[in-house]
Each structure stands twice: as structure tokens, then as C-alpha cells.
Amino acid sequence: xxxLDRLDPDHNVWHWLAVDLRVWRLxxxxxxxxxxxxxxxxxxxxSNWESGTAKLPQRRAETLxxxxxxxxxxxxxxxLAESSHDPNWFDQYTQYEERSDTxxxxxxxxxxxxxxxxxxxxxxxAGAQIVDDIEAAVATRxxxxxxxxxxxxxxxxxxxxRQTVLEDPVGGPEVMRAQLAHLLDMSQHRGVVIxxxxxxxxxxAGVDGSFTILRIGQAEYAWSSAVGGxxxxxxxxxxxxxxxxxxxxxxxxxxxxxxxxxxRELMEAMK
Numbered sequence: 152x153x154x155l156d157r158l159d160p161d162h163n164v165w166h167w168l169a170v171d172l173r174v175w176r177l178x179x180x181x182x183x184x185x186x187x188x189x190x191x192x193x194x195x196x197x198s199n200w201e202s203g204t205a206k207l208p209q210r211r212a213e214t215l216x217x218x219x220x221x222x223x224x225x226x227x228x229x230x231l232a233e234s235s236h237d238p239n240w241f242d243q244y245t246q247y248e249e250r251s252d253t254x255x256x257x258x259x260x261x262x263x264x265x266x267x268x269x270x271x272x273x274x275x276x277a278g279a280q281i282v283d284d285i286e287a288a289v290a291t292r293x294x295x296x297x298x299x300x301x302x303x304x305x306x307x308x309x310x311x312x313r314q315t316v317l318e319d320p321v322g323g324p325e326v327m328r329a330q331l332a333h334l335l336d337m338s339q340h341r342g343v344v345i346x347x348x349x350x351x352x353x354x355x356a357g358v359d360g361s362f363t364i365l366r367i368g369q370a371e372y373a374w375s376s377a378v379g380g381x382x383x384x385x386x387x388x389x390x391x392x393x394x395x396x397x398x399x400x401x402x403x404x405x406x407x408x409x410x411x412x413x414x415r416e417l418m419e420a421m422k
Contacts, residue, residue, distance in 0.1 A: 317334075362397075364390070
């Protein structure tokens with residue numbers, strides 16, 4: 152099955168956009184190289200847009216609407232895709248995560264997957280009771296942590312995490328204590344920053360939930376999960392909002408040293 156055959160435009164707005172791009176191009180008897188020249192990108196980029204492996208940027212959608220006189224069709228469709236839950240969001244997200252130069256995460260409910268111990272991950276997955284093969288799911292999650300062992304690892308991986316996440320006894324005291332010890336160890340690694348958001352700070356910019364911002368070269372992407380789907384954002388205006396939100400969470404977070412002290416205190420309390 153080709154990548155085009157795997158598109159599902161009836162249930163995925165990003166796939167709908169990819170299919171429409173190909174249909175409108177062929178109606179005009181244009182090649183992918185022609186579209187590449189219009190959008191000032193290379194041919195492979197257009198191929199990725201049409202196969203759904205990359206998302207048509209807002210600026211390029213506006214260019215196509217202007218040149219093809221499509222009265223805002225591609226711009227509107229892309230806006231709809233940005234605001235919709237994407238059932239394939241996680242596959243796309245993990246592809247970006249693997250290649251990220253920087254990762255900035257905020258965890259409101261559980262420890263971020265890149266920082267989970269195997270036992271902590273297993274307790275979360277088993278407790279949710281929605282996965283049949285728990286060990287396969289754990290292995291997949293642990294494999295994501297290979298980002299730290301790349302030949303050229305990310306320049307920085309930054310985690311802001313609520314104190315209540317650190318206090319929840321996921322898997323029991325022994326599992327949680329090992330998880331806290333792992334965070335303490337990771338906080339000493341070059342390029343890793345871990346800072347807790349104190350429980351006393353009840354109102355802050357992260358009350359709406361967890362999210363992550365990824366940077367690859369000059370491009371940035373933000374994602375947030377939701378039940379049954381998620382959103383992967385690449386629109387510059389929305390990314391600026393997410394970055395501002397992340398910075399404000401950092402303004403309220405404990406320092407790195409204070410976070411390490413908190414981790415030690417919580418570990419001691421779980422003995």
C-alpha cells in the first residue's frame with residue numbers, strides 16, 4: 152500500500168488537505184515540480200505534503216490560494232485542520248520528537264514519557280486498562296528515550312512538572328521513589344533541565360494541561376494530547392502563544408537546585 156492509499160480524508164482533515172492539494176494540482180495539469188516552484192520549496196517537500204507525511208504550512212496555503220485563485224480554500228481547510236483533533240497525531244509527533252534539537256515539555260498529570268522509568272510506565276499503562284499488550288506498549292515508550300542517546304542528542308531537553316505529579320504514588324512508594332531518583336539523576340545530565348512547579352502555586356499558565364514544544368532547525372511544533380486524539384500545531388501565531396505560555400510557567404517554577412531538594416525530600420518521605 153502506497154502512502155497515498157493510506158490517506159483517510161473522510162476522517163482526517165490533514166489527509167483531506169493532502170488529497171485536495173493533489174487533486175487541484177492534477178486538474179491544472181501541473182507537476183509536483185511546478186507546485187514546488189510556486190511555493191519556493193523543493194520537489195520532495197510537495198511530495199510529502201501530498202502523501203500526508205508533512206503538513207502544508209499556512210504561508211504556502213495562502214500562496215496557492217493566491218496563485219490558483221481558489222478563494223481561500225486551502226487556507227480555510229488548513230485552519231480547520233489545525234483546530235481539529237488529529238487521529239494520527241502521535242505518529243507525526245514521535246517522528247518530530249526523534250529529530251528535535253530542543254524539547255520543552257510541561258507535565259501536569261504524569262511524568263513526561265521521556266523521563267519515565269520502565270516500572271512507572273508499566274504502572275501507568277496497566278492502570279489505564281486500555282492496552283492489551285502492556286509489555287509492547289512499555290517497550291515502545293522506552294524506545295522514545297533513545298533521543299538522549301543519538302549521535303547528536305538534543306541541545307536541550309527541558310521539563311517543567313507540577314509538584315502534585317511528583318507526589319502521586321504511581322505503582323506504589325517503591326516505584327515512585329525510583330522514578331524520583333531517576334529524575335534527580337537526569338537533572339544532572341548536560342543539556343537536561345528539570346524544574347518543578349510548586350503546589351503552593353495553584354494558579355499559573357499551565358492550568359489547561361500538558362503540552363510540548365519541539366524545535367527542529369528553524370521550525371517549531373507544539374502538541375497537546377486529548378482523549379481519542381491530539382493536536383500538533385505548526386502555525387506561527389499559535390506557536391508564539393504556546394511559547395509565551397511555556398515561558399510564564401517557567402517564571403513560576405522552582406529553580407533547578409530547589410527542584411533537586413524537593414525531589415530528595417519526596418524520596419525521603421516515601422521510605
